[in-house]
Amino acid sequence: MALAALADFLRRMRLDFFLTPTIQRTRVLGCNTSSITFSGDVPKVSNSDTEDALQQASRTLHNKQPVAFPTETVYGLGALALDPSAASRIFSTKGRPPDNPLIVHVSSHTMLRRLLPTTYTIPPIYEILMKHFWPGALTLLFPTDPSLVPSIITANQPTVAVRMPSHPVARALISIADAPIAAPSANSSGKPSPTRAEHVLRDLDGKIQLILDGGACGVGLESTVVDGLNEDGNLRVLRPGGVTVEDLERVLRVELGENGPIPRVLVHKRDYKDEAMEQTPTTPGMKYKHYSPTVPVILACTVSPPPHGTEPTTVQSFLDDVKHRQTSNGGSLKIGILATSDSGLAAQLSAVEGIEWTHYSLGPVADPSIAAQRLFDGLLTLDQAGVDLIVAEEVREEREGLAFMNRLRKAAGDSVWLRM
16 A cells, blocks of 8 residues: 555545654744734734635634734743643753742733732832833743742742733734733743744744744834832832833933922842842842853943953954964855944954944944844844854943943853954
8 A cells, every 4th residue: 555545545544643743844824914903902913824824823712823923022922820730841942040030921900800910019110111101022920829829930939020012913813712822932041032923933943843034123123121029119120122121211301390209210239149049039030141152252341441450452453362272173264243333443454454243233323223123133144144243333321222232242252342
């Protein structure tokens, strides 16, 4: 009997468990984001292919399989947050450490309430933040009820991190699945976060069943994580991200300026330290190295002062050292430059001969939101181009530049202070 006929016979006789399973490529289903609108919390999808893609993704989630989907920040690898066995597949797929908690995504305030202890009252400061930044790139820490939220989500911490994404595909998927979805970035643990469907496919092809392609992510960096559960009433930014510190401070001034004291917005490692929390983090991105491509990344500091006792070096001396180290490995030297379009450093580097340069622009220095949006794509693009190392220039830690530098420092294996 021919193999095809034998396979068909076994399936008809319900004996197909004898068949050797075949490895299938991950499917990528396109979604027309403009076809998705919301009437209150209910999505309406006018495009039949997009509707079908969302329904397939929902069924995959309820079959306890993870799905990659776009958010406004980065692509997420989602699974049912309230099902421990489904959520565990996120960790096994990414190779994620079990003590690294997950962010839970909801599509409505009603769904948020389903996650929280029944006796918990959302504080006024959170109501203000949700009013201005939900849906959006802001994650808030809430008290958790272990009988509702599995410990695998919170890493046994007393809080759960929650946000409501603004990307229409993400929010529609959560609503159609009618379940909170836990979703870290859709990449192998430690690599740069994906901002395009092709980034996810390149990394996780064959490891997941389905990717929803909603185009490039608009923000490009993960959400801002805020802890407002402190007794002093201040807000602590545990991870800077798509909502800037300046945005938070502006909203607080507008809403509370005439009604009492305004909480301070404190940034972890800039305004305060908490070593205990770094060892047992309440939110992702605090303990482990992240965002690193396969080639080395050197952070070129041209704005911040060097540490005490460190003398800045010239561009030529820096490159002589790089060439010396690379020459010992043999072959010509290819360097990727990740810098703003009006960077004086990029111009000086490119003027040095004997090196093959590959540029990736981060946009004008005056607009750090473009640098933030392009950072991960730049790291992945230069990595894919086959460079030997990447030189990434720092930006000022203002507005989106704060989150940009938070990610770049974690991606870089080394730093150098250059005299311009």
